[in-house]
Amino acid sequence: xxxxxxxxxxxxxxxxxxxxxxxxxxxxxxxxxxxxxxxxxxxxxxxxxxxxxxxxxxxxxxxxxxxxxxxxxxxxxxxxxxxxxxxxxxxxxxxxxxxxxxxxxxxxxxxxxxxxxxxxxxxxxxxxxxxxxxxxxxxxxxxxxxxxxxxxxxxxxxxxxxxxxxxxxxxxxxxxxxxxxxxxxxxxxxxxxxxxxxxxxxxxxxxxxxxxxxxxxxxxxxxxxxxxxxxxxxxxxxxxxxxxxxxxxxxxxxxxxxxxxxxxxxxxxxxxxxxxxx
Amino acid sequence: xxxxxxxxxxxxxxxxxxxxxxxxxxxxxxxxxxxxxxxxxxxxxxxxxxxxxxxxxxxxxxxxxxxxxxxxxxxxxxxxxxxxxxxxxxxxxxxxxxxxxxxxxxxxxxxxxxxxxxxxxxxxxxxxxxxxxxxxxxxxxxxxxxxxxxxxxxxxxxxxxxxxxxxxxxxxxxxxxxxxxxxxxxxxxxxxxxxxxxxxxxxxxxxxxxxxxxxxxxxxxxxxxxxxxxxxxxxxxxxxxxxxxxxxxxxxxxxxxxxxxxxxxxxxxxxxxxxxxxxxxxxxxxxxxxxxxxxxxxxxxxxxxxxxxxxxxxxxxxxxxxxxxxxxxxxxxxxxxxxxxxxxxxxxxxxxxxxxxxxxxxxxxxxxxxxxxxxxxxxxxxxxxxxxxxxxxxxxxxxxxxxxxxxxxxxxxxxxxxxxxxxxxxxxxxxxxxxxxxxxxxxxxxxxxxxxxxxxxxxxxxxxxxxxxxxxxxxxxxxxxxxxxxxxxxxxxxxxxxxxxxxxxxxxxxxxxxxxxxxxxxxxxxxxxxxxxxx
Numbered sequence: 001x002x003x004x005x006x007x008x009x010x011x012x013x014x015x016x017x018x019x020x021x022x023x024x025x026x027x028x029x030x031x032x033x034x035x036x037x038x039x040x041x042x043x044x045x046x047x048x049x050x051x052x053x054x055x056x057x058x059x060x061x062x063x064x065x066x067x068x069x070x071x072x073x074x075x076x077x078x079x080x081x082x083x084x085x086x087x088x089x090x091x092x093x094x095x096x097x098x099x100x101x102x103x104x105x106x107x108x109x110x111x112x113x114x115x116x117x118x119x120x121x122x123x124x125x126x127x128x129x130x131x132x133x134x135x136x137x138x139x140x141x142x143x144x145x146x147x148x149x150x151x152x153x154x155x156x157x158x159x160x161x162x163x164x165x166x167x168x169x170x171x172x173x174x175x176x177x178x179x180x181x182x183x184x185x186x187x188x189x190x191x192x193x194x195x196x197x198x199x200x201x202x203x204x205x206x207x208x209x210x211x212x213x214x215x216x217x218x219x220x221x222x223x224x225x226x227x228x229x230x231x232x233x234x235x236x237x238x239x240x241x242x243x244x245x246x247x248x249x250x251x252x253x254x255x256x257x258x259x260x261x262x263x264x265x266x267x268x269x270x271x272x273x274x275x276x277x278x
Numbered sequence: 279x280x281x282x283x284x285x286x287x288x289x290x291x292x293x294x295x296x297x298x299x300x301x302x303x304x305x306x307x308x309x310x311x312x313x314x315x316x317x318x319x320x321x322x323x324x325x326x327x328x329x330x331x332x333x334x335x336x337x338x339x340x341x342x343x344x345x346x347x348x349x350x351x352x353x354x355x356x357x358x359x360x361x362x363x364x365x366x367x368x369x370x371x372x373x374x375x376x377x378x379x380x381x382x383x384x385x386x387x388x389x390x391x392x393x394x395x396x397x398x399x400x401x402x403x404x405x406x407x408x409x410x411x412x413x414x415x416x417x418x419x420x421x422x423x424x425x426x427x428x429x430x431x432x433x434x435x436x437x438x439x440x441x442x443x444x445x446x447x448x449x450x451x452x453x454x455x456x457x458x459x460x461x462x463x464x465x466x467x468x469x470x471x472x473x474x475x476x477x478x479x480x481x482x483x484x485x486x487x488x489x490x491x492x493x494x495x496x497x498x499x500x501x502x503x504x505x506x507x508x509x510x511x512x513x514x515x516x517x518x519x520x521x522x523x524x525x526x527x528x529x530x531x532x533x534x535x536x537x538x539x540x541x542x543x544x545x546x547x548x549x550x551x552x553x554x555x556x557x558x559x560x561x562x563x564x565x566x567x568x569x570x571x572x573x574x575x576x577x578x579x580x581x582x583x584x585x586x587x588x589x590x591x592x593x594x595x596x597x598x599x600x601x602x603x604x605x606x607x608x609x610x611x612x613x614x615x616x617x618x619x620x621x622x623x624x625x626x627x628x629x630x631x632x633x634x635x636x637x638x639x640x641x642x643x644x645x646x647x648x649x650x651x652x653x654x655x656x657x658x659x660x661x662x663x664x665x666x667x668x669x670x671x672x673x674x675x676x677x678x679x680x681x682x683x684x685x686x687x688x689x690x691x692x693x694x695x696x697x698x699x700x701x702x703x704x705x706x707x708x709x710x711x712x713x714x715x716x717x718x719x720x721x722x723x724x725x726x727x728x729x730x731x732x733x734x735x736x737x738x739x740x741x742x743x744x745x746x747x748x749x750x751x752x753x754x755x756x757x758x759x760x761x762x763x764x765x766x767x768x769x770x771x772x773x774x775x776x777x778x779x780x781x782x783x784x785x786x787x788x789x790x791x792x793x794x795x796x797x798x799x800x801x802x803x804x805x806x807x808x809x810x811x812x813x
Contacts, residue, residue: 025315028368031324032308035467035486059371069315076311 025069029076030062037081038114038136044075044086046122048103054132054153055108061085066104086120109133114157121145130155131178138162138179146170151178154200158182166191175199177224177259182206190214197224198277201259211267218263219275225257226250228265228274235267241276304376304407305329312364319361323379323406327462327481331406333399335360340395342402348395356392359385360399380407447533448494448515449477455491459483468505475510485524492528502526585733592729600718607684607714615710617769621685624772625762633754636682636761647671678768682759683721684714690755691717721755724748 039060043052048067055062063085065074072087085107102125109115116137119128124145130138131152136159140149144167152175159181164173169191176184177199186195188211195209196219209216220226228249230237242249254260265272311322313334320334334341335357340348350356363382370378380403384396455474461481466472468486475491476483478498485493486503492510493500495517502508506524515533610618625632651667654660691713695705705716719726728744731737766772 023316025313025318027314028310028312030310030371032306032372034308034465057371062371064368074313078309 023068023070024066027065027067027074028063029065029074030059031078033058033060033110033113036113038116040082040116040118041109042082042084042086042118042120043107044084044088044120045105045124046072046087046089048105048124050105050107050121050124050126051128052107052109052119053129054111056111057108058110059108060110060113062108064104064106068103072103112156121147131175135159135179138181139165141165142169142171143167144169147172149173151175151199154178154202155180158203161185163187166193172196177201177221184208186210188212188214188216193217194219196277197221197226197261201261204260205262207261207263209263209265209267211265211270213269215270216265216267216272217275218273219277220251222276222278223253223257224251225254225260226274227254227260227262229263230265230267230272232265232267232272233269235269236271238271238273240274242274304373304380307372307375310367310371310375312368314361314364319357319364321364321367321379325406329406331402333402340399342398347398347402348391350392350395354392355385355388356396359388359396376407379403444515444533445479445496448496448513452492452494466506468503585735589729589731589733592732593726596722596726596729600715600722603680603684603687603718604711604715606680607687607718608711610681610684611688611710611714614769617766618681618685618688618710620766620769620772621682621759621762622688624766625682625686625758626689628762628765629758632758632761632765634761635764636757636759639760639764640757643675678763679756679760681768682761682763683756684718684759685762686755686759687717687721688714689717690720691715693717694720721751722748724751 041061043050060078061076061083063076065087067074067087071089073090075084075086075088077084087103087105109117111132112134114134114136116139117130117133117135118139119126119141121140121142122145123143124147126142126145126147128140128147128149129152130149131154133155134157135155136157138159138161140147140163142165147166147169149164149172151173155178157180159179161183162176162179162181162185164171164184164186166186166188168189171188171191172194174196176195176197179199180202182203182205184205184207186193186207186209188209190212191214193209193211193214194217197207198219198221201224218228226242228239228242229247230249237249239249242251244250251257306326307323308326309324311320313320313322318334318336320332320336323331325331330343332341332343335350338349338351339346340350340356350360363379366378367375382400382403384393384400388396452475456477457472457474458477458479459481460479462478463482463484464476464478465484466476466487466489470487471490472487473490475494476489477494477496478500479496480498482499482501483493483495484501484503485506485508487506489506489508489510491508492513493508494513494515496515498517500512500514500517500519501521502519502524503521504523508524508526508528511528512519512526512530513533514530519530607618647668650671651664654664654667688710691705692707694702694716695707695713702716704712706712724744725748728741728748731744732741763769
């Protein structure tokens with residue numbers, strides 16, 4: 001991806017100004033790591049395609065942003081322990097010009113620097129690889145978006161809470177076990193959610209899922225002990241491989257599993273499916 | 279590389295020999311921004327030592343740190359060369375970026391005018407990215423002097439001629455390798471290690487790692503972070519420690535001049551602060567004297583008159599309110615005297631019922647307004663009515679409240695006329711307009727009394743009590759009046775305008791006519807003739 005971006009930026013920089021048909025601007029920003037103090041990172045992105053991943057390049061962050069300069073301006077502010085990145089709108093009203101092309105925001109964050117990460121998206125297609133980041137807190141808020149999160153490597157820091165607030169969206173999260181989180185909260189409005197609870201679990205966790213309308217698929221590794229408590233209205237549950245005891249469903253090896261997660265599910269109008277994965 | 283005898287005072291000698299020993303060293307890039315668009319191609323750098331550089335090609339002009347240095351044409355060789363440089367800058371960071379930018383040279387094939395602009399860019403990059411370094415070796419060790427910018431050494435020399443003795447004292451007895459930083463902010467990050475003595479002159483030193491040697495700070499600040507370790511001695515000459523969480527094996531030595539200078543500094547600071555405060559107070563006083571009469575919390579010549587102005591102003595406000603309400607009341611009496619009569623009588627004879635109805639009506643105002651609007655909007659035919667409903671309903675409610683208040687004021691005026699209190703003889707019941715004015719003055723008496731009393735000192739509590747009383751009286755009057763307006767449907771019905779008649783109330787409740795005939799010849803005989811109707 002970095003090479004592709006580099007090529008895109010090189011092409012943009014090599015092109016004289018007159019060649020441009022639209023007012024797209026490409027901005028590349030980076031900041032060197034000055035110390036290992038914890039950082040709170042806030043990312044706001046309204047519309048476009050967003051990616052994030054960890055970097056070993058010695059930069060606290062490195063971002064490549066392509067945006068419509070008539071309507072937006074980039075934000076990259078750093079003040080010791082707070083880093084704000086993204087774009088903010090400069091236009092007051094509705095633009096008459098059609099914009100078929102969307103912006104692009106590629107972000108790399110320093111591996112190993114402890115950080116709280118807050119991501120706020122509007123209409124965004126987001127591919128997040130949070131593997132390798134030292135996250136102490138995670139918040140993701142999306143509007144109408146298609147979001148894929150993969151925690152491809154275990155988080156070296158203990159995370160107190162990971163919060164996903166998803167509007168109308170298609171949302172997939174993989175390797176949630178690698179988050180190393182005590183608590184995972186998912187609040188979804190309308191959409192299709194797939195949560196993979198694979199990865200390296202280092203602690204027991206509680207998971208809270210609040211879903212309005214949609215389909216939820218819980219993909220759970222067989223080695224993980226799961227307790228599922230459902231409070232739902234007009235929601236079907238396919239809980240194959242679980243037994244019901246009292247008000248809750250339990251995986252067969254709940255008592256003997258190395259790590260256990262308790263899922264509190266509150267859903268209305270939809271379907272919930274539990275799929276066991278090896 | 280020149281060989282320098284290190285036994286001499288390092289800084290003085292290094293400074294003295296600068297012209298012969300200067301060497302180039304690229305600065306670190308802290309942050310980088312490359313921005314490329316249709317009309318702009320810009321590079322913004324943040325460098326060590328708080329230095330910044332911004333070069334932009336924008337709308338045919340070339341700017342260096344915001345200053346125009348030349349022009350270009352879209353697609354000319356200079357712009358192409360600049361965009362090519364930015365293309366390389368995108369891919370590089372840190373040292374590689376610094377070196378690439380500082381090594382950039384003016385392209386040979388540029389036309390003379392463009393070459394001159396390119397020369398400015400090259401010079402700007404060179405100046406920003408290169409710091410001066412002096413390195414000297416001898417048998418005993420290496421002296422490395424890093425200088426923030428070319429003017430730094432001159433500044434140090436000019437400012438330090440009377441401190442050379444102090445510097446010499448600070449460096450006395452120190453042997454081995456030296457790293458001297460002049461007017462530079464130096465950071466030794468956590469986990470890193472520096473061998474030899476670190477000397478910072480006119481800058482700040484932040485240590486998070488390990489220094490295997492001494493640390494000397496002259497005219498600057500030192501910060502020892504949690505994991506910092508200095509294996510030698512820390513010497514502070516005209517310098518101070520801002521944070522001391524680290525470990526210093528050899529102890530901290532503050533040279534005498536430091537204390538003296540600190541004392542002088544504190545004395546100067548106190549003197550400056552006192553002078554500043556005196557100036558500020560004098561300015562403030564002058565300002566107060568010159569703007570007499572203006573509201574200000576501070577003292578001024580108008581201060582003693584403020585309560586009088588405030589009290590008289592409040593009194594005038596209330597009198598104006600009485601006048602306006604009186605005019606409205608006079609209009610109501612003139613054009614709808616019968617209605618006002620009915621409302622007044624209802625308020626007089628059924629004050630409790632009126633107050634409760636008024637209170638309930640007040641609570642229901644908003645829901646009725648909203649629900650009415652919704653009901654009208656959902657029916658297609660009602661939409662034009664809804665347009666009128668939205669502004670007219672609040673206006674009607676306000677008019678009802680005012681009318682009710684005026685009616686209560688009229689009752690109050692009549693009561694005052696009958697009361698025989700002093701200064702009420704002018705209120706004549708025969709003239710309803712005068713009665714309304716008198717009643718309004720009566721209802722607002724508490725407010726006006728509070729205004730007058732507030733002029734006198736130390737009467738705040740009584741003023742507050744009177745204001746509360748005025749508010750209560752006003753609320754009650756409005757509620758009773760509004761309720762009376764509702765009960766009488768705006769003065770058109772008089773069911774509640776007479777004292778309660780039990781028989782009439784029974785008839786009204788049961789919807790029957792009751793006639794009782796009594797036979798005078800027989801006291802026990804009572805004939806009831808009841809004509810009932812289905813309820």
